[in-house]
Amino acid sequence: MKLNGTSSNIPPNGTSTNGQPSNGNHKNGYALNKHFAGMPDHGMPDHDVPDNELLNHDELVDEIGDAHGAASIDTPMRSDAFAIDDDLKIDLIEEHFREIMSILGLDLTDDSLKGSPRRVAKMYVNEIFSGLNPANKPAPTLFDNKFRYNEMLVEKDITVQTYCEHHFVPIIGRAHVAYISSGKVIGLSKLNRVVEYFSKRPQVQERLTIQIAEELKRVLETDDVAVIIDAKHLCVSTRGVRDINSSTTTSAYGGKFSEEATKQEFLRYVAQPSVTI
Numbered sequence: 001m002k003l004n005g006t007s008s009n010i011p012p013n014g015t016s017t018n019g020q021p022s023n024g025n026h027k028n029g030y031a032l033n034k035h036f037a038g039m040p041d042h043g044m045p046d047h048d049v050p051d052n053e054l055l056n057h058d059e060l061v062d063e064i065g066d067a068h069g070a071a072s073i074d075t076p077m078r079s080d081a082f083a084i085d086d087d088l089k090i091d092l093i094e095e096h097f098r099e100i101m102s103i104l105g106l107d108l109t110d111d112s113l114k115g116s117p118r119r120v121a122k123m124y125v126n127e128i129f130s131g132l133n134p135a136n137k138p139a140p141t142l143f144d145n146k147f148r149y150n151e152m153l154v155e156k157d158i159t160v161q162t163y164c165e166h167h168f169v170p171i172i173g174r175a176h177v178a179y180i181s182s183g184k185v186i187g188l189s190k191l192n193r194v195v196e197y198f199s200k201r202p203q204v205q206e207r208l209t210i211q212i213a214e215e216l217k218r219v220l221e222t223d224d225v226a227v228i229i230d231a232k233h234l235c236v237s238t239r240g241v242r243d244i245n246s247s248t249t250t251s252a253y254g255g256k257f258s259e260e261a262t263k264q265e266f267l268r269y270v271a272q273p274s275v276t277i
């Protein structure tokens with residue numbers, strides 16, 4: 001059994017194929033596992049679960065899910081992530097999600113349920129995970145800093161709606177980002193767009209925070225960037241420990257924001273009540 005195995009199918013009899021290519025041919029004659037067979041996975045090491053006297057396999061998987069740590073700044077992606085187009089991804093996800101619902105015992109002929117597999121597939125590809133595709137990355141609109149505004153610019157209370165990559169349930173919160181211009185300024189809405197783009201992926205909050213900060217550094221050509229995210233994880237509030245009150249705060253401080261005075265100035269702006277209009 002693999003911790004991070006390639007796409008393994010569960011055949012109708014319910015026994016695991018242990019990551020081996022399945023006979024699950026797509027209706028278009030496309031075999032998912034056949035296509036991906038032999039393709040390397042990236043990201044977390046693809047190793048067998050070590051023997052562990054304290055934790056069985058399921059417990060170990062739960063532990064990793066609860067640790068919420070990111071192994072890398074980059075979202076772990078397959079090298080062949082875009083070998084198939086979005087339309088085919090929707091068809092394939094629809095088929096597999098229908099299988100999940102069926103295994104759960106749901107009646108897919110029911111009027112209320114029969115459209116759900118395709119609805120979920122379209123939502124995954126076109127909406128909530130559209131940020132996996134670099135083609136959807138917002139193009140930065142930069143302007144010269146004509147006003148010679150050399151103080152920090154803070155964009156706060158940016159809505160964050162992302163999905164925990166360990167449980168595939170929402171993480172909802174707010175981001176506060178800031179930068180000090182190195183000569184270029186960015187359109188304000190682009191700050192929101194950058195947060196939104198990296199949020200539309202299965203995420204861990206730590207990685208999301210760093211990805212936003214690194215993208216802003218790259219686009220703005222400065223290390224003087226700060227990002228704070230404060231968010232609630234539905235995997236903490238609706239399952240597991242079921243704590244509806246706790247939230248998680250992460251931060252990334254680059255360049256001048258590593259200096260205490262600058263960091264404190266940023267935190268003061270963030271702490272101020274938001275303007276209401």
Ligand SMILES: [Zn+2]
Pocket residue numbers: 065164165166167168233235236
């Ligand atoms: Zn989670």
